[in-house]
Every structure is written in structure tokens, then in C-alpha cells.
Amino acid sequence: MNEKAVTQGMPAVCLQGVGRSYQLGKMEVPAVQGVDLDVHKADFLVIAGPSGSGKTTLLNMMGLIDKPTEGRIRLSEIDTTSMNLERLVRFRRKRIGFIFQTFNLIPVWSVYENVEYPLILNRVSSKKRAERVEEILERVGLAARGRHRPRELSGGERQRTAVARAVVKKPEIVLADEPTANLDSRTGAGILDLMRRLHAREDITFVFSSHDPRIIDMADRVVHMSDGRIADEVNHRRKS
Amino acid sequence: MTHLMLGFRNLFRQKRRTAISLAVIAFGMGCLLLTLLHSRYIEWGLAESTIHTETGHLQIFDGRYFSRDENTVLEFGLEDVDAIRSEFSDWPDVSLALARIDFMGLMSNGDKSVACLCRGVEPSAEKKLRGMFEISSRVYEAFAAQSEGMECIALGKGLARSLSVKEGDYVTLMSTTSRGALNALDLKVIGTFSGYSSDYDARAAVVPLETAQMLLQTHKVKNLLLALNRTENTDLVYSRLLSWAEENGRSLAFKKWHERAEYYQSVKQFYNQMTGFMTAVLMIVVFFSTSNTIVMSVVERTREIGTLMSLGTSRGQTLRTFFFEGMFIGLIGGILSTAFAWLVAVGINSLDVVLPPPPGLSDGYPLSFRHEGVIYFAVYIVTVLVVSVSSLLPALRATRLKIVDALGHI
Numbered sequence: 324m325n326e327k328a329v330t331q332g333m334p335a336v337c338l339q340g341v342g343r344s345y346q347l348g349k350m351e352v353p354a355v356q357g358v359d360l361d362v363h364k365a366d367f368l369v370i371a372g373p374s375g376s377g378k379t380t381l382l383n384m385m386g387l388i389d390k391p392t393e394g395r396i397r398l399s400e401i402d403t404t405s406m407n408l409e410r411l412v413r414f415r416r417k418r419i420g421f422i423f424q425t426f427n428l429i430p431v432w433s434v435y436e437n438v439e440y441p442l443i444l445n446r447v448s449s450k451k452r453a454e455r456v457e458e459i460l461e462r463v464g465l466a467a468r469g470r471h472r473p474r475e476l477s478g479g480e481r482q483r484t485a486v487a488r489a490v491v492k493k494p495e496i497v498l499a500d501e502p503t504a505n506l507d508s509r510t511g512a513g514i515l516d517l518m519r520r521l522h523a524r525e526d527i528t529f530v531f532s533s534h535d536p537r538i539i540d541m542a543d544r545v546v547h548m549s550d551g552r553i554a555d556e557v558n559h560r561r562k563s
Numbered sequence: 564m565t566h567l568m569l570g571f572r573n574l575f576r577q578k579r580r581t582a583i584s585l586a587v588i589a590f591g592m593g594c595l596l597l598t599l600l601h602s603r604y605i606e607w608g609l610a611e612s613t614i615h616t617e618t619g620h621l622q623i624f625d626g627r628y629f630s631r632d633e634n635t636v637l638e639f640g641l642e643d644v645d646a647i648r649s650e651f652s653d654w655p656d657v658s659l660a661l662a663r664i665d666f667m668g669l670m671s672n673g674d675k676s677v678a679c680l681c682r683g684v685e686p687s688a689e690k691k692l693r694g695m696f697e698i699s700s701r702v703y704e705a706f707a708a709q710s711e712g713m714e715c716i717a718l719g720k721g722l723a724r725s726l727s728v729k730e731g732d733y734v735t736l737m738s739t740t741s742r743g744a745l746n747a748l749d750l751k752v753i754g755t756f757s758g759y760s761s762d763y764d765a766r767a768a769v770v771p772l773e774t775a776q777m778l779l780q781t782h783k784v785k786n787l788l789l790a791l792n793r794t795e796n797t798d799l800v801y802s803r804l805l806s807w808a809e810e811n812g813r814s815l816a817f818k819k820w821h822e823r824a825e826y827y828q829s830v831k832q833f834y835n836q837m838t839g840f841m842t843a844v845l846m847i848v849v850f851f852s853t854s855n856t857i858v859m860s861v862v863e864r865t866r867e868i869g870t871l872m873s874l875g876t877s878r879g880q881t882l883r884t885f886f887f888e889g890m891f892i893g894l895i896g897g898i899l900s901t902a903f904a905w906l907v908a909v910g911i912n913s914l915d916v917v918l919p920p921p922p923g924l925s926d927g928y929p930l931s932f933r934h935e936g937v938i939y940f941a942v943y944i945v946t947v948l949v950v951s952v953s954s955l956l957p958a959l960r961a962t963r964l965k966i967v968d969a970l971g972h973i
Binding site: 383386388389408409412413415416417421423425427429430431432440441444445488 | 573575867878
């Protein structure tokens, strides 16, 4: 199937028997084992679980920055297991957005430049880039902070910049690893609210990990992980 | 363009480390530049000195001089020297044509005899050439004014000391004539001179050309020297001489100055070896210093590299970012090293510092630098290249990072 083909009704991400283990000396330590999961288009899904339960490893594999040692991962019906490095880079560049716990903004770039970068990688024309960056900065409430460097922003503003960077290219899926862990609860809730609004407006699938019960309550769908396996799945509400 | 700008902006992240790297480059490559400029000054100074004291720019010999061995003095000397000289009188590049004779002799003060190397010169022409060694104008004037029966000679300082003679004393110079017989002349010492080495001074003597011809009983000269207006025209005039000789059927041999300047060649070779070694050492220092800076940048920015790669930055783009960073360090370091070397060179040149004579030489030599644009440009380019290349290895290391590991880097 063509990479660009996105089929309505098909899962945005489909994990089949996915496992990931690491070699520690002579021991093989499983981080994720036998995970079967379908993430539907426009899901707002949280992967919950305590530290070491395999949340981050699972997100990394879904984001194609780590490879499963067993099982298959399909994104938009495309099997990514056998993709070469170049194809993986192209896939991530166009279709996947990342939000990190520690924001991971480029400190020598302004807010505007940080948000613009994914569009440059995707060779969007400068005029369209400017329009899109201004639009998204407006939506995340940073229109007036475009020229500032990350060190001049608060934690919440930095994470909003990271959110803007993740969604600016209109990816099919945004993966956020503990996006609120470095923020106070009020700011964290604000970030979740922002992600929710963008999810609704931009029609982007959001998958994030968290162990904060208040954050987990805000998700439509919660997948609980324990010892590298899916322990439980709860649907709070489904967006139509 | 984005990665070019990122590379440039990265310079200002760790300002102190960037400043140290730039200082190492500025000092290291600046010292290299100074070494090359001084070496060039020595080479240039020695070349001009050799040309004006020893060789002229071009030398004309009898056609057989280099192909056959002489059985007697000046057997293959140059005849008709004035006729040959007149041919060049209207050549615009030729400023002077002067004849010389070099011969071996035995010099005596009556009690002691010393073997010596004598040179017969044309006083007025030698004076115009800027004089041999440190022979004063007074000596040339005395040579020019000498009368028959009152021939004179100038001795190297070492030779005069060896024979215990001073100005006004007489010495006897004996040599083999062009027909193989022995001949001798009593000559009045009218002065002493210093050559380029104390060994040479201990053997050297100069007499007027006609005195040498009288002693050797010949009308020939060893060779005719051509002095040019500009050293750079040597090859041009050489080619013209070859054409002229061919067109006129003259059996003559021509030599460029550097083919007759063994001392110059050996000094040049010595300096080339020395500067070559220094160049290698300083380049290695600069290479590893810059490489270390980029390695530190890669280590510090490991998580950032992971972030950029997760966003879809390719390995090539990551490589370019760090390469550009190195390139900018090279570009700025090159400018600083050029400025540093220029300022030091101008400063020292204005102080007229004279270094003590090296072993075996008579006089000290100036610590001066010859500003040559081509050397500044070449060192600048080499600086940029060395520093840019030095960033490649750490940049390659950055591209080989696993994204997950890089994102987890603390």
C-alpha cells in the first residue's frame, strides 16, 4: 500500500504481538512483551502505568525510533517492521509528531524557529511555513512569544512550544511521553487541555504516556501497562 | 541553510570553549604563518643577496664549460666578452653585464703561505651590482684607480688575520697561468671584507679583473653575469637568451642564478624541512583541539541530536550541522590567525631585531617577515580545511547515535 494512503476506519497504529527486550550482559531483559493494540484515528489515548512498566518503550516503537524485537507494527496500514533507515526517517518526518517530558527544544532557536523546523524538513514553501507557524502559535497562545528563546519561557510555555512543534506539520499521530511530568498540576492540566483542543481541531491522533491519575482521567481511552504487558484497557468516552 | 545557521549559532552556546578553540587556532596557525613568513624572508633575502653578491640573475659561459674538464686555467673561458656584452645593452630587462674570473692561488706574506680562492672583478660594475659582500666603495674606487705596477687586492678578514697583514701591507699572489706556467704578483692590500661565512673569509681574496688576467696571462674571463631589473623576469630573459644564441649560432651555456647557488639551495632546503615539520606539528595540534571541541559539543548535545533525528532530521543533515560548526570555527580562526600573524610581523619588523649569527656564519641576520599574500591566503585555506575536516569524525559519531539512547542521554 502507498505510504500516503490513509484509510478511514483502519487503525492509525496497529501493534501485533509486539515485544522489546534488551541485552544486559548475558541476561535478556524484556521491557515490552506480547502487546496487541489498535490505536484508532483521532484517538486521545493514554498509556498509563508505573515507572518501568514499558510505556516509554512502547511509545518509542510506535514512533519508529526503536525497533521491536518481536511482532509487527503497522502505521496507517503500512508495515514498518522491514523499513530501512531512510524510509523510517521520511515516515517520521511527515507523519509522526513527538512531545517530550523535558520539552527538548533547540536552545539556540527562537520559539518560531523551533516550530518552523519540521516544516523546513518537509520542504514546505517559506510563505506557507510562515502562515502555518503563525496559525499554530496563535492556537497554542504563543503568538507574542515567537521571537523568544526557550530559556526565556516558563515550563508551560516551553511545553506549548513543543506541542506546537509536534502538530505544526499536521501529522497523523502525535506521541507524547509524560508531557506533563515536569510541570505543576495546573500547568499540566493546561497542556492536556491544549492537546485536547488541538486533537479536536486538527484531527490528530494523540497517544501519550502518564502515571498521573488526574491526567489519565482526561483521556478518552486508557491502556494500563504493567511489567511490559497491557494489563487493562478503559474507555472513558469516544470522540465521534 | 537551516543546518548552516544552526552550526553557526552553536558556536555561541559554550562561548568559553569556542573562545579557547579559536585561541588555539589563532596562536597555532598564526605561529605557522609567522614561521612561513620569516622563512620566506630568509629565502628571499638570501636569494637577493646571492644574486647581488655571487651569481647575478643569469650567467653566460663558453658552451664547453660544463661538458668538458679544463686542463689549464680558463681553457674554456669566455672570449670576446665585450662583444657579447654589447648584445645585451638594449635589452630592457638587463640592467648590468659584468665579467668575472675565479681561480685558485697561493698567497704569501713572505713568512707564511696560504691557499686562497681569488676572484677577479670589474670594480665599477660590481659596485653597481651593490657590491660584493661588505666590500666598501673605497675598495672599488681604489681598484678602479690602480695603475700598472701598483696592483692591489682586498682580503677576506680571516685571510688577512691568518697572514697577519693589514691595509697598506703587501702580499704575493701566485697562481698557474692559462698556459700552465707559474706566475706571481706583488699586490698592495687596500682593505678587507666579510663574506657569508667565516670559512669563506679565511680563504677569499678579490682583485681587479685586469690584475687577474695579468696574473693568469689571459684575455678570457670565466663567465659573464647578467643582473636584471626584476628577479621575477629571470625565466623570461633565460628563454630569450636561448633563442638569441640559437639565432646567432653562438656556442654558449646559460645558467639561472639558483642553479649556481649551492648555499642558497641548502639553506632553502633546510628551511623547507623545518617549516614542513612545524606545519605538520601545528596542524595536528589544531586538528585535535578542534576535534575535541566538536566531540564535546556532540556529547553535550546528544539529547538534542536525538530530538532532531526523531523529528525527521537525516544522518546527512546531522553530519552537516556539525561539519558547518567546524567550518565556522575554521573560518573565524583563520581570520584571527591571519590578524595575529600580521600584527606580530609588522610589530617585529618595525623593531629591527637582529639575531646572532648561526654557527659558521660571520654575521647575524634580521628577524624579519616578508608579507606575501599568497602565504596568508594558503595558510587561511589550510586552516579552514584542517578545522573543517577535524569536525568530521565527531560529526560522524553523532550520526551513528541511536535515537532512543540519545534521547535518554543525561
